Amino acid sequence: MSTDYQQAREVLGARLRELRMTCPDGRLTGAQLAERLGGGWTKSKISKLENGRQTADENDLRAWAEATGHPEAYGGLLAQLRGFESHIRSWRRQLSQGHQPVQDAITAEHDRTTVLTIWESTIIPGMLQTADYARHVLTRHVNLMQSPRDTEAAVRARIQRQTGLSDPGRRYQIMMWEGALYALVCPPSVLVAQLDRLISVIGLDTLELGIVPFSASLKIFPGNGFWIYDDRRVEVEEWHAELWLDDSDSVTLYRRVWATLGESAVYGADAQHVISRALRAVTPRA
Structure with missing residues (x-):
């Protein structure tokens, strides 16, 4: 995996972490966010996404933005994803x-x-x-x-x-x-x-x-x-x-x-x- 690609995943992960930490009704732990997101989500997946060890898809990003109380952030998250996934598919x-x-x-x-x-x-x-x-x-x-x-x-x-x-x-x-x-x-x-x-x-x-x-x-x-x-x-x-x-x-x-x-x-x-x-x-x- 290229360094540029990995750095881009880490930047996206940092943004996801920021959204979790600035939830309007109070910061969420990884376990709390996983519980709020429901089926298929685990504390491990939250950690991997935030640390750039797993690549989110569009559905992940939409669910994350809504669950953290930042639905308006979805567009920016998607732009980040497309920006680096267009290079390594x-x-x-x-x-x-x-x-x-x-x-x-x-x-x-x-x-x-x-x-x-x-x-x-x-x-x-x-x-x-x-x-x-x-x-x-x-x-x-x-x-x-x-x-x-x-x-x-x-x-x-x-x-x-x-x-x-x-x-x-x-x-x-x-x-x-x-x-x-x-x-x-x-x-x-x-x-x-x-x-x-x-x-x-x-x-x-x-x-x-x-x-x-x-x-x-x-x-x-x-x-x-x-x-x-x-x-x-x-x-x-x-x-x-x-x-x-x-x-x-x-x-x-x-x-x-x-x-x-x-x-x-x-x-x-x-x-x-x-x-x-x-x-x-x-x-x-x-």
């Missing part, structure tokens, strides 16, 4: 209603974007996935996160977003590490169809597809995948959370990472050759 909370809402949120950001820049080091990017490949990737994530199973709806949402590749008003800069072409996150037959799909999109006027080959000299290690939406925001996926970075320094850094990786990439016919080599390697033998 845990998968557990995002996936509480399944994968489709996450895909819908990505689509909303995609629809605001003219130039989408993507780096992937381990899997084929969602913008270029076949439905079968996407289904296997999402199923594995559902199993890992133990989230609601709405895989088919999530697949449809992801594939629908690919219509942007036919929009002359958009541009996609997609680059990936050659290792992503070999990752068996699906049966070999599905990967074969996926690699055929990659070959078929080379040459689209809306798409610049680059591959960093195993044999390329690297000026920086491949690292995590990331998406840059115009020059507005970067999204980086970790196992526990998705990071949303919208400060100019971070966007500039990821642009520099992209450019540095790009110095090792091949495009056009050379990229097609690398994909074809992977296709021959993963094609099941009769």
